[in-house]
Amino acid sequence: MTDSVASTDRRNLLKGAAASAALLAPAAGLAQTGRDSDREAIRRAVDAGYEDSVRRLREWIALPTIAAEQRNVQEGAALMARLATDAGFSGVRTVPTGGVPAVFGVLDAGARRTVGIYFMYDVKQFDPAEWASPPLEGQLFDHQLGRAIRGRGATNQKGPETAFLAALHAFRAANKRLPVNLVLLAEGEEEIGSPNFINTMRDPEVLAAMRRVDGVIIPSNGQTPNGNANIALGAKGIIELELVASGERWGRGPRRDIHSSLKAQVDSPVWHLVEALKTLTRDHGNTPAIDGWFERVRPLTERERSLIAEAARTRSEDEAKRSLGVQRWIDDLPWRESLERLASQPTVNIEGLVAGYTGPGGKTILPARGVAKLDLRLVPNMTRADSEAKLRAHLQSRGFGDIEVNVSGGYDPTETAEDSRVIRAQQAVFTRSNVTYSLFPRNAGSWPGFVFTGPPLNKPAGQFGLGYGSGAHAPDEFMILESTNPRVAGFREAAMGYVDFLYEMATIR
Amino acid sequence: MTDSVASTDRRNLLKGAAASAALLAPAAGLAQTGRDSDREAIRRAVDAGYEDSVRRLREWIALPTIAAEQRNVQEGAALMARLATDAGFSGVRTVPTGGVPAVFGVLDAGARRTVGIYFMYDVKQFDPAEWASPPLEGQLFDHQLGRAIRGRGATNQKGPETAFLAALHAFRAANKRLPVNLVLLAEGEEEIGSPNFINTMRDPEVLAAMRRVDGVIIPSNGQTPNGNANIALGAKGIIELELVASGERWGRGPRRDIHSSLKAQVDSPVWHLVEALKTLTRDHGNTPAIDGWFERVRPLTERERSLIAEAARTRSEDEAKRSLGVQRWIDDLPWRESLERLASQPTVNIEGLVAGYTGPGGKTILPARGVAKLDLRLVPNMTRADSEAKLRAHLQSRGFGDIEVNVSGGYDPTETAEDSRVIRAQQAVFTRSNVTYSLFPRNAGSWPGFVFTGPPLNKPAGQFGLGYGSGAHAPDEFMILESTNPRVAGFREAAMGYVDFLYEMATIR
Numbered sequence A, B: 001m002t003d004s005v006a007s008t009d010r011r012n013l014l015k016g017a018a019a020s021a022a023l024l025a026p027a028a029g030l031a032q033t034g035r036d037s038d039r040e041a042i043r044r045a046v047d048a049g050y051e052d053s054v055r056r057l058r059e060w061i062a063l064p065t066i067a068a069e070q071r072n073v074q075e076g077a078a079l080m081a082r083l084a085t086d087a088g089f090s091g092v093r094t095v096p097t098g099g100v101p102a103v104f105g106v107l108d109a110g111a112r113r114t115v116g117i118y119f120m121y122d123v124k125q126f127d128p129a130e131w132a133s134p135p136l137e138g139q140l141f142d143h144q145l146g147r148a149i150r151g152r153g154a155t156n157q158k159g160p161e162t163a164f165l166a167a168l169h170a171f172r173a174a175n176k177r178l179p180v181n182l183v184l185l186a187e188g189e190e191e192i193g194s195p196n197f198i199n200t201m202r203d204p205e206v207l208a209a210m211r212r213v214d215g216v217i218i219p220s221n222g223q224t225p226n227g228n229a230n231i232a233l234g235a236k237g238i239i240e241l242e243l244v245a246s247g248e249r250w251g252r253g254p255r256r257d258i259h260s261s262l263k264a265q266v267d268s269p270v271w272h273l274v275e276a277l278k279t280l281t282r283d284h285g286n287t288p289a290i291d292g293w294f295e296r297v298r299p300l301t302e303r304e305r306s307l308i309a310e311a312a313r314t315r316s317e318d319e320a321k322r323s324l325g326v327q328r329w330i331d332d333l334p335w336r337e338s339l340e341r342l343a344s345q346p347t348v349n350i351e352g353l354v355a356g357y358t359g360p361g362g363k364t365i366l367p368a369r370g371v372a373k374l375d376l377r378l379v380p381n382m383t384r385a386d387s388e389a390k391l392r393a394h395l396q397s398r399g400f401g402d403i404e405v406n407v408s409g410g411y412d413p414t415e416t417a418e419d420s421r422v423i424r425a426q427q428a429v430f431t432r433s434n435v436t437y438s439l440f441p442r443n444a445g446s447w448p449g450f451v452f453t454g455p456p457l458n459k460p461a462g463q464f465g466l467g468y469g470s471g472a473h474a475p476d477e478f479m480i481l482e483s484t485n486p487r488v489a490g491f492r493e494a495a496m497g498y499v500d501f502l503y504e505m506a507t508i509r
Helices: A008-013 A028-031 A036-048 A050-061 A073-087 A160-173 A197-202 A202-213 A260-264 A269-278 A302-314 A317-324 A336-345 A384-395 A423-430 A491-507 B008-013 B028-032 B036-048 B050-061 B071-088 B156-174 B198-203 B204-211 B260-264 B269-278 B301-315 B317-324 B337-342 B384-397 B422-430 B491-507
Strands: A090-095 A102-107 A114-120 A138-143 A144-152 A181-187 A216-219 A231-234 A237-246 A349-356 A369-378 A405-412 A437-440 A460-463 A478-485 B090-095 B102-107 B114-122 B139-143 B146-150 B181-187 B216-219 B229-232 B237-246 B346-354 B369-378 B404-413 B437-440 B461-464 B478-483
Touching: A036 A050, A036 A491, A050 A073, A050 A144, A050 A160, A050 A491, A073 A090, A073 A102, A073 A160, A073 A317, A090 B404, A102 A202, A114 A160, A138 A478, A144 A269, A144 B008, A160 A216, A160 A491, A181 B102, A197 A202, A216 A317, A231 A460, A237 A269, A237 A384, A260 B337, A260 B369, A260 B478, A269 A349, A269 A369, A269 B346, A302 A336, A317 A384, A336 B260, A349 A423, A349 B260, A349 B269, A349 B369, A369 A384, A369 B260, A369 B346, A405 B384, A423 A437, A423 A460, A423 A491, A478 A491, B036 B050, B036 B156, B036 B491, B050 B071, B050 B146, B050 B156, B050 B491, B071 B090, B071 B102, B071 B156, B071 B181, B102 B198, B102 B204, B114 B156, B139 B478, B156 B216, B156 B491, B181 B198, B181 B204, B198 B204, B229 B422, B229 B461, B237 B269, B237 B384, B269 B346, B269 B369, B301 B337, B301 B437, B369 B384, B422 B437, B422 B461, B422 B491, B478 B491
Parallel strands: A114 A181, A114 A216, A216 A460, A231 A437, B114 B181, B114 B216, B216 B461, B229 B437
Antiparallel strands: A090 A102, A102 A181, A138 A144, A144 A478, A237 A369, A237 A405, A349 A369, A349 B346, B090 B102, B102 B181, B139 B146, B146 B478, B237 B369, B237 B404, B346 B369
C-alpha cells in the first residue's frame, strides 16, 4: 500500500512489548465454538492447497501492474478477475474508474452478513539491479524467520491477498459453506494514491453490493517480527504533491539556467521556492503554518488518549528509536506524548528537493526551476479537497501564486469505530490466537479506507491479517511462508487467520 | 575559467551596442608608431606559423588536465612546460603548490619592462556523449562566424593561450626581439577554484620574478559575436560550498531515510536546512542577510557609477534580456541601476538543492539528509576568509551549527586600477583595432586575479585578448580560428592582438 503498516518503519515502531504464549498451533480458543470440525477440515484443505497457493502467488508476482508506468493494466485486471473467479466469486468484472479499472465480484453464501474485501492488484515500481533475485521471479529463500518468498508484491499486497484467497479455496475444497457473503473490490492504482478508486461508487451494482457489507478489510501481514500486532482505528489522509517554482511561470528570474554571477541582477526561482516553503511550517518544520490548517483538526478524545497511553506502556521506546535511527522525538517529548503527536498532528513533510545542479561538487549556475516534493498528512476532520484549496489560497495570498501545485494523489483520513464488528472480530482472532496486540487511534500512515468509511458508504474498514513480510516499496520485498517462530504466522496460519476472521464476522454480536 | 567572461551568458550580457569600423586587417593605428616593419614581419610569421599553432592547440586539447579527477596532472604539467620552453621561455619548471603543480618560466628580452602572463592548463570535466564531436579531438568545423575548432579547452583557455604562444613563436621566427620581458605562471587547478595557486608565492624565485612585473594578463577570447569587447577593472570573489544538514550531525531527525508518516513524531533535517537557508537572505533571496555581511562592502565610487552609466548607454538592455531569457531585473530596476546592482552587490546564490527522493513523482520518505549548493560572490573589500568565518558564525548563532559547511573553493575579489598600464594598453589595442569596448568596474563573475592584485604582489591584472569562442564548461566548446566577420578576430588576429599588447606595454607612458 501507499504506506501505513506496510512500511517496515511503521511496523517496527508498532512492535509491541513482550508477548507470551505460542501462536496458532491448534487455535486454542476456537475449541469453544461449535465450528471445530469445520475448521479442522478447512485447515487440512489449506495445508493440502499450500503448493497451489504458492504457485498462484508466484504467477501473480510475475505479472506486475504498475499504474505509474501504465504497465500490465488490462493484463493485471484480467488476472485479478481470474483469481477472484477461481476462488469462488461470481459475476466478476472490471469496473471503469477513469483510470486503471477496478475488479468487482460477489460471493453469495446465503449468509446473514456480508463482508467487504478490498484488494489492490497493482505494485510499486522496482529496479531489478537493486534486488538479490529477479523481483518478478518470486524466488523462495531462507529468511531468519523461516522459508520466505522474495518478489515485488510479496507482502504489499499480493502475499496476504493470496493467503485470503487460499482461505476461500480451502472452504470450497473442504466443502464448507462460507459463514458470510463477500463483496470483492480490487483496485489497480493504489500505488499512485488511489486517484480514481472512489469512482467505483458510481457503479450502481457495486454501490448496492457495498452498501450491504458490514465492514471492509484489506488482507495484510499485520504482525511484527516478534509476533505482535496493532489494530489501527483509522489512518491519516494524505496529499502528495510537487511545488514547482520557475522563471517561466513567475515572470521573474531566468527561463533557463544562467550563469550564477547574474544573481546580483536577476531573481532566483529557487530562492522563491525556499521562501514559499518556509511559510508552510514553523518550529523547524514541525508545525504546519498553512492558513487555516488547524480549523478542522479534531483533538484526541479521552478514549484515544488512553489507547495511546496503553500503547506507550506496551511498546518499547528504545526499540522504536533504534529501528528508526532516531535519538530524540520532536521537542524532546516523552514517549507517550510523542505517540500522541504521531497520532494527532497533521504534517507537512518534504520528501525531496531538486533544483539546479545536483551532481558532485558545484556548478556556478542560477537555476531557472526548483521542485519540492511534499506529502501532507491529514487528520480528522480535515479533507483532501479543503486542504488542497487552503494550500493554494495560502500560497496565493503570500505572493507565491505562480508556484505550480501539482497534486499527484491523495485522499481523506479514515476512521473506524472501536466497537464496529470489523474491529472486534480482529481483536477476537488475535486474542484466540494468543497474538499480543494494541489498539491505536490512528495509523500515522495512509490508506484509501475513506472510500469505505466516508460517504456514500460510511462503513467500518481496516487492515487485517496474521503474517509477516517487509520491503514494501523497497528492494528484496518478501513474505514469510513457513515460519520458524511459533509466534509469527506463516502463509497457512495467515490463511487460517482469515478463516477465523470470517467466522467471527458471522457470529460476533 | 571558473566563470567570468568565459561564460556565454556573461558574454552576451556584456555585448555592446552597434560598433562601426572594420577590424584589424592592416591594424590601422599602428602605422603611427615606429615599429611598422617589425610588426609586418611578425605578422607574416604568425601567418606562416598558423598550421603549427593549430597542431599545437589540437595536441594540447588531446591531453586534458582535470584537477577534480586528478587526471593528467603530471602529464599536463609536463606538456605545459614543453609548450612554454618551445615558445622561448627559459628555466621552465614546475612549482609545488600542495595541489596540482604550477608551471613557471621567464623570457628575458633585456627589456626595460616585464609583463606577467597567467595561464591555466587545466580544463573543466566533460561528457563525450553530449558533444557533436569527440571533445579531445579538436575537430575543425564551419561555424556561422567562420572556420572553428571544437574541443574541451578550445576557448577556456587553451585556444587564446595558444594564440599568445603563437605571438611569441612569431617574434622569434621573424627574428625580432620582444619589447618586454615575460614571466609565465601557469596554474593546473583553476577549474576547482584555485585552492592552492596562492602558494606559488612561497617560492622565492617565483615571487622575485613576479615582483618585477608591471602587470599580469591571462589571454582570453574577449570579443562578443558582434566584435565588441569589455574591459573589467576587476572581478568579484567567490566562495563555493555545500551546506549539508543531516540527522547524524544534528542529533535530531533520522539517521537514514524513514517513512514520511513519522514526520509527526520525528524532526526533519531537510526542514532544518530550509530554515537555515531562509536566514541567509531576504527579499526573495536578493539581499544577503548573513550577520555582518555588508560590513566591508565598499560602495561604488563616482567614477564606477559613471562607467556603468556609460556601459548602460552602449549596451543593449533588450539584447541582454533576450539572451538571458529574463523579463525583469531584480526589483524591476531600470537598466543602469540593474548594472550597478550587478557590479556592486554581493550575492548568496543557490546553485542546486538535493534532498530525499529526486526522481519522477513522489516517494513517502522523511529524508535523513539535505544538501544546498551555494556560491557566494564577494565584492571589495570583502575577503574569502572573513566571509567564510561570518557564514559559520551566523549559522552557529542561529542554532544551525550542526549544518556542515563544506567549502570547495573560492578566493577574494580582485581589482585593477583604471590608470594601470595593463588596462591602458588594452584600451590602446582595442582603439587601434577599431574594436568598440566599454570599461566596467567589475566583472560579476570571478577569476583568481587576487593572487596577483592582492598581497604580496599587489599588481594590476586582467583578462585580455581579441577573438571569440563559447561553450566554456558546456558541450561543444569552440573557438573561431578563421573569422568571416571582419569585426571579429580569428586566431591570427588574436595572436597579433597579443603582439600589439606587448608593444603597448613596452611603450605606454
